[in-house]
Amino acid sequence: MVMSAPLREGSRLDDLSAVPGAAPGQPVIATERFTLRPLRASDAGMIAHYTADRRVAEGTRAIPHPLPPGASDSFVARALAADRTEDVWAIDGSEQNLSELLGVVSLTRMEGSQSELGFWIGAGFWNTGFATEAVAALVAANPHGARTLFAEAFQDNPGSARVLTNCGFVYLGDAESWSVARGSRVPTWTYLRKMA
Numbered sequence: 001m002v003m004s005a006p007l008r009e010g011s012r013l014d015d016l017s018a019v020p021g022a023a024p025g026q027p028v029i030a031t032e033r034f035t036l037r038p039l040r041a042s043d044a045g046m047i048a049h050y051t052a053d054r055r056v057a058e059g060t061r062a063i064p065h066p067l068p069p070g071a072s073d074s075f076v077a078r079a080l081a082a083d084r085t086e087d088v089w090a091i092d093g094s095e096q097n098l099s100e101l102l103g104v105v106s107l108t109r110m111e112g113s114q115s116e117l118g119f120w121i122g123a124g125f126w127n128t129g130f131a132t133e134a135v136a137a138l139v140a141a142n143p144h145g146a147r148t149l150f151a152e153a154f155q156d157n158p159g160s161a162r163v164l165t166n167c168g169f170v171y172l173g174d175a176e177s178w179s180v181a182r183g184s185r186v187p188t189w190t191y192l193r194k195m196a
Helices: 041-051 054-058 071-080 130-141 158-166
Strands: 028-030 035-038 086-092 103-110 114-121 148-154 170-179 184-194
Touching: 028 130, 035 130, 041 054, 041 071, 071 086, 086 130, 103 130, 114 130, 130 158, 148 158, 148 170, 158 184
Parallel strands: 114 148
Antiparallel strands: 028 035, 035 086, 086 103, 103 114, 148 184, 170 184
């Protein structure tokens, strides 16, 4: 289910109104166990907490380890900017008495009606199916109206590769990406999903 307004803190899905400072034009997407909603400034602390875990940081291209002071605040500010190219959703389980932030999932606009998908989940929530559920919901909603979605997983992270294949992504080839946390290039598997 896709909704056009971000949730107000403490609101129910049938009582939507704009969240002050929320990312403009970014839909709220409800799933069975959580809601994908635009980030809000109050998410910065939990983002810093989860990404301070070396395992989470090393599973991404862009998260440094150790996390510098203010990095999560800057990340949230970029996600809320009107001129952003990346839409970032919090995986919010508070409606089901879970954590308010379980992880994040994002889409970055590319040329030619294409987007790149990214995600990370707090280590305490690994192997729960949250990543698969979040990616599947974002793919089904296709808020960018993309014709093609791309994603990649580090080859030493087969769990993320399984999330992508479980959500209909097909293997495209091997590549390398720079990991800030690792300070090196890391072999990746690249995936795509045709949307239409």
